[in-house]
Amino acid sequence: MKQIINIQEKFGTELHTRQMVERLAASLNAADSYLLDMSGVMQISRSAADELYNLTHGNMSVDLINVEPFVEKMLSSVKLGRFLPRQRPATDTPIIHCETIGNVLQQLSAR
Amino acid sequence: MPDTTPKIVSFEDTLSAFFAAITTDAAPLATQFPILQAIISIYCQQPLEDIYQFALDDESASVAINRLKKNLQTCAPEQVKPLNSPLTYLLDELICNxxxxxxxxxxxxxxxxxxxxxxIDIAIADLGITIYGSYVAAQKHLDRLGDSDAEALNLAQNGYSVKNLPDTENRGYGISSNMRMVVKGLGGEFAVLSGNALLLYSQDTKKILSLPSEIDFKGTMIIVRIPDQVPNNFNLYTYTS
Structure with missing residues (x-):
């Protein structure tokens, strides 16, 4: 029998930080199975979604139910990020060495 | 008698006035522009009423994020709804960092x-180990870093994380994705001051300044300006993966 955990009751309607999910993960027993009821969780950060992905794709039996649209989209972004190569610019951003505060002000005024 | 104090208008003006104020006695400039007072106060570790200081436990961080959004609700109620998702994304990731x-x-x-x-002007800051210090603490990318705060900023803005899983680059989105979202998606401007380096990213320019030795911020400060109207074609998910 899977245990149901109501995430809104535990954390509120927004999961802001990676630490929130880390704390949740630490409270689970590896020998048990869980359903995380995500109903009413309307916002999630990318970091928290990434940690939630780790939790649901790790060694423990943890699944999500009643995922709200915003959270679903953020989880999809995280999943995509896992499988697509990271996009980085072909050229490095220039590093400009400013010896004086005058050089800094000059660089800030130069478009 | 006419006021001859230079008028601070642009994002670059604000940063210029900040550097002028911390290296010379240009204090009068600070009274002109609220965010300038804020970034000077954080830099100088002087409390200012408008700056919200928060502990880093989950509850305090959540309270801080909600309080900032409530500030916006009070001062710009019409802008809150369209800005809610990008603003929450920005605050979440930067505070999580x-x-x-x-x-x-x-x-x-x-x-x-x-x-x-x-x-909308935003500053999120800490007086921690700097981005450079974070790479050093994790013993990551030391060959590229040398002793350079500027190289550390370069790595961070390209999404090189110190905490990726072994088989995937799942982290490092905090600064890199928010920079793109603010500048490309919302038409805003983004700056990061960490140690003695400044990253400046706007519509016209993207560069990293290695600052003179007298400027050495013991921490990291992200300074952002976002237009209060969200473009019709803005899509948050363009920047999250």
Missing amino acids: IQQHAQTDKGYAYLHHNAEQHC
Whole structure:
């Protein structure tokens, strides 16, 4: 029998930080199975979604139910990020060495 | 007698006035522009009423994020709904970065709606180990870093994380994705001051300044300006994966 955990009751309607999910993960027993009821969780950060992905794709039996649209989209972004190569610019951003505060002000005024 | 104090208008003006104020006695400039007072106060570790200082436990971080959004609700109620998702994304990731990397026990946040210039100015800061210090603490990318705060900023803005899983680059989105979202998606401007380096990213320019030795911020400060109108074609998910 899977245990149901109501995430809104535990954390509120927004999961802001990676630490929130880390704390949740630490409270689970590896020998048990869980359903995380995500109903009413309307916002999630990318970091928290990434940690939630780790939790649901790790060694423990943890699944999500009643995922709200915003959270679903953020989880999809995280999943995509896992499988697509990271996009980085072909050229490095220039590093400009400013010896004086005058050089800094000059660089800030130069478009 | 006419006021001859230079008028601070642009994002670059603000940063210029900040550097002038901390290296010379240009204090009068600071009274002109609210965010300038805020970033000077954080830099100089002087409390200012408008700066919200918060502990880094989950509850305090959540309270801080919600308080900043409430500030916006009060001063710019019409802008809150369209800005809610990008603003929450920005605050979540930047405050999460402090929790995960800065090795400090508190953060600082400031948000001000500048109605005259139709923009929202935000500063999120910590007095922690700097971005360079975070790479060194994790013993990551040391070959590229040398002793350079500027190289550390370069790595961070390209999404090189100190905490990726072994088989995937799942982290490092905090600064890199928010930079793109603010500048490309919202038409705003983004700056990061960490140690003695400044990253400046706007519509016209993207560069990293290695600053003179007299400027050495013991921490990391992200300074953002976002227009208060969200473009119709803005899509948050363009920037999250």
